[in-house]
Amino acid sequence: MIALLFLSLAVPFASAVLLMLFRGSLNQTSSRLLALSGSVATLFLSLLLLAQYKTVVLKPLETGNRPAVSSASEASAIRPRAEFRHEWLKITDSSGKVTARLEMYFGLDGISVALIALTTLLTVSSVLISWEAISDRASEFYAALLILETGLIGVFCSMDLVMFYVFFELTLIPLFFLIAIWGGPDRRKAAVRFFLYTLAGSLITLSGLVALVAWVARAGLTSPTSLPALADWLAANPLPQALQISFFLALSAGFLVKVPVFPFHTWLPLAHVEAPTAGSVLLAGVLLKLGTYGFLRLCLPMFPDACRVVGLPMIGLLSVIGILYGSFCALSQRDIKKLVAYSSVAHLGFCMLGLFALNTEGITGGVLQMVNHGLSTGALFLIVGMIYERYHTRMLDDIGGLAKRLPLIACSMVFISMSSIGLPGLNGFVGEFLSLAGMFRSSPVYAVLATAGVVLGAWYLLTAVQLAFFGTLREPHQDDSHGHPHVITDLNAREFTALAPLAALCLWLGVFPASLIELIEPDVAALSALYQDAPPVPVAVNPVSGLVPAAVPVPQVLSLSQRIIVAD
């Protein structure tokens, strides 16, 4: 399994290197073919990885046999099910005792496998959607795309803090170039803002990480950068609350910007509007998930008290504001791409809300939402890109009634919009529902407010669909360079190939969400065990003895109330 992982890191990286090395001699066609074959190969590798994970790890888990590879203890909140470690550096004290070690540590669990598969899938779609759109310096473009993919996969399989941080920052560089070179008219400003804003945030994260590592190393943990070891150690020796909160806040800084959580979101619409379609797809589809993934991997397992005291009330509140605020901003956008960008702010709000519900339902919902948002928003950006490629505009004022001209694109748009607004039966619903349900257990007020965002979600997206695709046909006049009218054609085979897998997955995950949930279930269970996951506390109150004790499993409650009857 680890071999597959290495291959899926190496293949995109090697393709990128090849593209850069031979950038002089490769023309557009050959560089995009190379990029396509590299990304498709990576996709297959990650699918193999997924399949193998299911057979090697999940099957034995179901039958009760512990997986062979598991270094961390049973109670650990982070438990890689497959791993590779290689020691880089050992620091010994004068007596020869090892005080600290640095290692290369790759590990996989269900969450990372799922996110890696999402990344590789979206990369293939990104390559396909750039096929015609990118003609200028194509090989550099695809190289940047593949480096980005490598970085993203790297983040999701790093089990070591240093590696995690390096990959985390590595993703900035290719995306910076993607926006700054191949972006829209205002690309310089967007790229610089994107880069500086996220960098500023993640430098605070870095300082927090350094302080944390120094603290635990001094306290005696010999592998202070290994995530599982760190989580274990912190679970066994909980930090004082004030310290937890400081670390939590420092680490959150970078992630809050990355997600982005209100009010740190203003870089996002700008970056999306200026980025080329492929950049937007990967930015919304995967890059934003680095933020939520950071919370999931670092904050949640390591600082449970801080999450309860600060995370739930504060980040929960910010997420709720983000959901409503993002929806409102989306509602009055005239630029579809900006509208989708603001919808991302709202959707990531649901995701954060789920994670910080701090219970099984919520965290599962949050993780599902990560994948689902990647699929549906990725697909939405693909469609927006297709429209832009045809009309060179994204403004709702310029286009209308396109369903007549582009029936297949219109169908896809309606379908994906439905998935994005959380129609049950498509992927968005289950994640959203679980996030909200989880939050409802932790804080009903937040959940109710956030649910109102669901209504707004339907409103802004369907308004955009109505304006762009329904009504009387209205399209900007287009002439090609020879003065002949531009022929507008519907979805072609290449675009279909880019879009169809995403749409199919939207449907599949809506009808069979269990196939994704069972993948991440053991990891979420391990994490939420930290928060003493209690089943919903039924309000059935015992008339004799007062309140039913909290954390009574449901069947007991039933029998309890039966006892009430007996007592009567």
Add this chain to the structure above:
Amino acid sequence: MSETTQQLILWLIPVAPLLSALITALAGPGALRYKSHLPCWTALAVSFVCSLILLFQILPSVSQPRTVASETTTSESAESVAIAPGVTAAVRPQVIAVGYEWFQVGTLNVRMDLRADSMTAIMLCMVTGVSLLVSMFGSGYMHHDPGYPRFFAAVSLFVFSMCMLVLAGSFLMLFVFWEAVGLCSYLLIGFWFQKPAAAAAAKKAFVVNRIGDFGLIIGIFLIWQTFGSLSFEEVFGGTALLNAVAETDPGRIQLICLCLFLGAMGKSAQFPLQVWLPDAMEGPTPVSALIHAATMVTAGVYLVARCTPLFVLAPGVQLFICATGAITAAIAALTALTQTDLKRVLAYSTVSQLGFMFMALGCGAAGPELVTAAVTAGMFHLFTHAYFKALLFLAAGSVMHAMGDVIDMRRFSGLKKALPITHWTFLAGAAALAGVPLLSGFWSKDDILAVIGEATHSAQYGTFFRVIQIVASITALLTAFYTFRAYFMTFWGEEKFPEEAGHHPHDASPVMAWPLGILAVCAVGIGLLTGPTHLFAGTLQRIQGLTAVETHGLHWGVMAVSSGIAIVGIGAAWFLYVLSPGIPASLAAGMKPLYLISNGKFFLDEIFQWIVVFPLRKLAALAVLFDRFVIDGIVDAVGMVPRALSVLPRQLHGGLVESYAGVMWVSVVAAVVVVLSLF
């Protein structure tokens, strides 16, 4: 019948339309084209037959105690404080077809299983039967529409969703298909998407429904938290738990019921969320018949009836339901009085009749012994209404078809001779809706008036229900009046066609005439067949939360009054629109403000626009400005800090060799001075 066969039959009911939807969607544009109705017809026929088998074969056969799946429940409910004291709990026959586990997270386990009891079976028969007839009519009506395959794919998907909705065994599964029905209505209302009005109506229907869904989903969260489960069986079956919660925390049950009812208000177009329904007439007419008669709008009524065990414990909410129903019924009826668009008259009458159903459901507040009668009356009206309203819509569609898509009643009249089939079938539907004695609408409306009448004897809420009674009676009168106003305006008077119709309008072709005929027979006879014979009530009352009551005869008094109301209403319409057609115009002129209010639909759309849409739009615009100038402004300001800090140091790196030299000279001198002074 073996269990496997039973399960197969149960599964066939929703799966057949689903398959048809898939086949039509895939093969429709290519291979099928104008044969796209065939899969739909076949599938709906299969579903209908299976529903009938379910109703007549399976459910009676499982009612023998040994196969009852919910035996424990039954004994429990007998043990609990029985809803109607002294009546033994009846056997609750139900069939469950195992599906798959949708997901299982934490304590939340949601399965996709089908569950059918007698209420489900009745709903299924009605839904699939009416849909089959509508789809037959539709193949004639939609003939040569370029979207022909799309129409039948969406109709099949719609029937699938609706069947799954009533077959759902848990709140979450119900919600899933509740939303799916919303999606299909979006697709069907917006069928002619090139028409801006249709596109706007589709969106409006979906979004307004979502407002209701907001309540429903909160209700589901609350149920999950309160009962630890979402399955009907565990929530309603655990009567002990239900009563325990009701005793200790009645507010929570009220809240749950209120939330659920908010969902029902959206779907079943109750005030103030009824704004979407009249606009939805922008869809093709068969769609109106499908959505606004037999299926989608009944979902809310079904939900409330299904949750009777919960609503019984929340009399406050029941009063609220009753009041909402009354307000809706009255407003919609008053609006219908002055509409000139035939389909809109019918749309408002649908809203009004749904109000009637909710009025009936709310009567349970008067006392637990009334609950069964109340739910039965509401569901019975839902049942009969489905037939005659589908008939009326289809007949209106037939008129529209003949008149070249003109539906404004001022532009045609006297169609009696030109469209005989349409005329007679419309008359049958109108008479049934007006409550002409012995027709189906008569029996069900009579049941509702009777149950409201009984509720007025309640000690606690007597006055409230007396008001309701008055509103209901007046609304019934108005119903008879506006229905026959539409009838007389369309079919009587001098013969007049709009120019779009050509000179010789054609009556319904056979494929349209047959469904009209069958529905007309149902509209006339189904009430008599199932109402006074206690067939409907007897079947329905075998579900959870209801108790079988013995037939308490016919309410002769109420029947006399409601017959009188119907006849007076029809007579008034005849007088005003046939005998002296000048009067309505002068009445309208004489009571201009009232006329304007009614004709302007109580300005509810405008009010909605000003109170909800406009402020939210403004808020959205404000949010964008806030985002650009405040939040981004702060970000920019923070970004300025390093630059501001660099002002001074920047002077030092100006690139001028002279200034470097100057600095160097000064520094060297200073250094020398310092060094020298130290020693």
